[in-house]
Amino acid sequence: xxxxxxxxxxxxxxxEATNRSYNRWAVNVGEMAITDHYLSNQEYKxxxxxMEAYHTAYYKGSDSCVSWLVYDHWRYGRLINPSYTAMIQYxxxxxxxASHYNWHPIKGLTLMAGGAIDIYGALKNQSRNVxxxxxxxxxxxxxxxxxxxxxxxxxxxxxxxxxxxxxxxxGGMFVPEMGQSYYEIxxxxxxxxxxxxxxxxxxxxxxxxxxxxxxxxxPTVTLFVGMTHNHQWWQANYMNFYIKELSGQVGIALNxxxxx
Amino acid sequence: MKKILFLIAVxxxxxxxxxxxxxxxxxxxxxxxxxxxWEILDERYCYFSYxxxxxxxxxxxxxxxxxxxxxxxxLFDLMAEMIDMLEDGHVNxxxxxxxxxxxxxxDSYPADYNTNFxxxxxxxxxxxxxxxxxxxxxxxxxxxxxxxxxxxxxxAANLVYIDAYFHQLNKVEGIIIDVRNNGGGSLxxxxxxxxxxxxxxxxxxxxxxxxxxxxxCFSDPTPIVTDPTDAPINWSDKRxxxxxxxxxxxxxxxxxxxxxxxxxxxxIGGITGGGGGMPLSQELPNGWMIRFxxxxxxxxNMQHTEFGVxxxxxxxxxxxxxxxxxxxxxxxxxxxxx
Numbered sequence: 001x002x003x004x005x006x007x008x009x010x011x012x013x014x015x016e017a018t019n020r021s022y023n024r025w026a027v028n029v030g031e032m033a034i035t036d037h038y039l040s041n042q043e044y045k046x047x048x049x050x051m052e053a054y055h056t057a058y059y060k061g062s063d064s065c066v067s068w069l070v071y072d073h074w075r076y077g078r079l080i081n082p083s084y085t086a087m088i089q090y091x092x093x094x095x096x097x098a099s100h101y102n103w104h105p106i107k108g109l110t111l112m113a114g115g116a117i118d119i120y121g122a123l124k125n126q127s128r129n130v131x132x133x134x135x136x137x138x139x140x141x142x143x144x145x146x147x148x149x150x151x152x153x154x155x156x157x158x159x160x161x162x163x164x165x166x167x168x169x170x171g172g173m174f175v176p177e178m179g180q181s182y183y184e185i186x187x188x189x190x191x192x193x194x195x196x197x198x199x200x201x202x203x204x205x206x207x208x209x210x211x212x213x214x215x216x217x218x219p220t221v222t223l224f225v226g227m228t229h230n231h232q233w234w235q236a237n238y239m240n241f242y243i244k245e246l247s248g249q250v251g252i253a254l255n256x257x258x259x260x
Numbered sequence: 261m262k263k264i265l266f267l268i269a270v271x272x273x274x275x276x277x278x279x280x281x282x283x284x285x286x287x288x289x290x291x292x293x294x295x296x297x298w299e300i301l302d303e304r305y306c307y308f309s310y311x312x313x314x315x316x317x318x319x320x321x322x323x324x325x326x327x328x329x330x331x332x333x334x335l336f337d338l339m340a341e342m343i344d345m346l347e348d349g350h351v352n353x354x355x356x357x358x359x360x361x362x363x364x365x366x367d368s369y370p371a372d373y374n375t376n377f378x379x380x381x382x383x384x385x386x387x388x389x390x391x392x393x394x395x396x397x398x399x400x401x402x403x404x405x406x407x408x409x410x411x412x413x414x415x416a417a418n419l420v421y422i423d424a425y426f427h428q429l430n431k432v433e434g435i436i437i438d439v440r441n442n443g444g445g446s447l448x449x450x451x452x453x454x455x456x457x458x459x460x461x462x463x464x465x466x467x468x469x470x471x472x473x474x475x476x477c478f479s480d481p482t483p484i485v486t487d488p489t490d491a492p493i494n495w496s497d498k499r500x501x502x503x504x505x506x507x508x509x510x511x512x513x514x515x516x517x518x519x520x521x522x523x524x525x526x527x528i529g530g531i532t533g534g535g536g537g538m539p540l541s542q543e544l545p546n547g548w549m550i551r552f553x554x555x556x557x558x559x560x561n562m563q564h565t566e567f568g569v570x571x572x573x574x575x576x577x578x579x580x581x582x583x584x585x586x587x588x589x590x591x592x593x594x595x596x597x598x
Contacts (some may be wrong), residue, residue: 016313018456029561040542040543041286041296041300042543042545081543081547082288082545082547082585083354083545083546083547084290085546085547085548085549086543086547086549100280127496128354128541128549129540129541129549130539130540131538131540131541131555134538174410177469177470177471177472177479177553178304178405178470178471178472179304179306179469179555180468180469180470180471180479180555181538181540181554181555183447184467184469184482184555187467187482187483187484187485188482191482192479194484195471197478200474222391225335237471238303238472238473241518245595256462
């Protein structure tokens with residue numbers, strides 16, 4: 001996905017040369033908590049490691065008003081239950097494509113608003129369950145997305161503060177029925193699709209994901225530190241699920257538009 | 261565009277006012293752990309109606325006794341006593357210091373298995389292939405395969421070599437599969453082994469699952485098909501006897517259910533132990549794990565298999581016997597048919 005994102009962004013590179021960070025790669029370390037009632041009624045907490053990539057540029061001819069964004073996020077979590085008797089290993093990936101309208105109300109400030117199509121998949125493996133040792137998440141969501149960037153410049157140096165947040169609006173997700181084994185789902189495909197695929201909106205799927213970063217814009221490269229907060233929760237088939245994450249990140253950004 | 265920005269801002273504002281579901285309403289204390297256990301089973305256990313169990317009555321009987329609990333061992337014993345009311349070998353409470361188990365389903369039945377009686381019939385010391393022990397009986401006329409646990413795996417090569425061994429002797433007239441005292445294991449091994457005895461795809465049972473919290477909220481039945489397409493060997497044309505007893509449980513019960521539909525297969529021995537509910541797991545606030553029957557499985561006639569499956573020919577080893585009467589019945593049955 002990283003490669004695809006890069007290829008797409010390079011292909012669409014005919015953009016204005018600005019100091020904006022077009023291609024960002026980051027690593028994350030933080031804390032995560034999840035609940036998955038298919039596996040357990042308890043909350044599991046622990047360390048999470050992650051990688052993120054963003055590739056963004058203005059659409060051709062949009063006069064710096066409309067931008068696109070391709071992103072992907074990867075997470076690994078090693079999570080323990082409150083009594084330290086079981087563990088869940090969590091692996092997930094998000095990939096999405098967003099478009100934003102950009103305002104420049106004052107010098108140095110950019111506000112963004114738009115939407116994104118986001119695909120999320122995760123695999124959770126519980127260390128001791130019988131016949132329900134694993135649970136999978138698959139979701140596709142149309143997200144609302146907002147962002148802001150404020151840039152301070154001093155001679156040839158610049159410092160920018162970026163924040164972007166998304167929230168799911170509508171979509172679809174996979175959730176098995178509460179007593180349903182994956183063995184049975186496998187046996188009964190595609191007849192059971194109606195039972196395990198759910199339309200989502202605010203009634204059963206909520207969440208906010210945000211990323212705040214401070215960017216040190218150097219002549220050819222941008223270094224940044226930041227934090228990601230992610231809080232997603234959903235309900236279906238009498239079961240509740242959520243993910244809470246707070247992680248710090250460091251990364252590098254390259255503006256391919258100004259690399260000669 | 262300002263309107264769009266305003267709308268999106270409102271969405272985020274509204275979202276900040278929503279409240280996520282509580283993780284769990286139970287804390288880690290004896291009362292909450294007891295209530296959590298009761299509720300997990302109330303919502304997810306699949307045989308309340310079939311077994312005619314009044315689970316609210318059970319709660320009323322046991323809940324007041326939590327007040328008298330002084331330590332985790334007494335709490336465990338109380339919980340174990342409560343879940344024993346379900347009379348289900350698939351309901352177990354796992355703790356760091358003990359595991360509860362219901363034994364009522366086999367205690368009052370004959371053992372129907374004696375290795376000393378059995379071994380004197382072997383032509384030679386059994387060979388081992390994966391989870392199987394195999395040899396011949398009756399001077400090579402009967403192939404004998406012992407499968408003691410469906411938790412022990414096997415490969416296609418294991419079965420191919422056993423088949424080759426029986427063919428090498430060139431006088432094997434029938435095969436005995438002995439799954440007595442096999443307490444179960446993986447359903448995949450059950451399906452895989454059973455597939456060797458079918459000549460076409462056959463619906464050998466059904467399964468359902470809980471779709472909600474009520475005791476009778478179940479899905480429509482899903483057919484369970486035994487498919488010989490990928491079977492490593494084809495023994496569907498062989499005369500086959502499967503030996504069973506009350507200790508045949510869970511995946512072994514499933515194997516017997518499948519084999520009842522196989523051509524040329526006869527089940528001989530005692531009624532199986534059952535365990536027709538595929539177990540799932542949940543956990544209590546204190547970290548103890550509860551395993552429970554969640555997915556009821558049925559035979560090809562849509563009958564429950566939770567309390568066991570009757571053999572085609574009933575036979576037992578009585579206390580006065582000096583030989584394996586079940587094995588002798590099987591050998592006799594093979595000779596009669598041949």
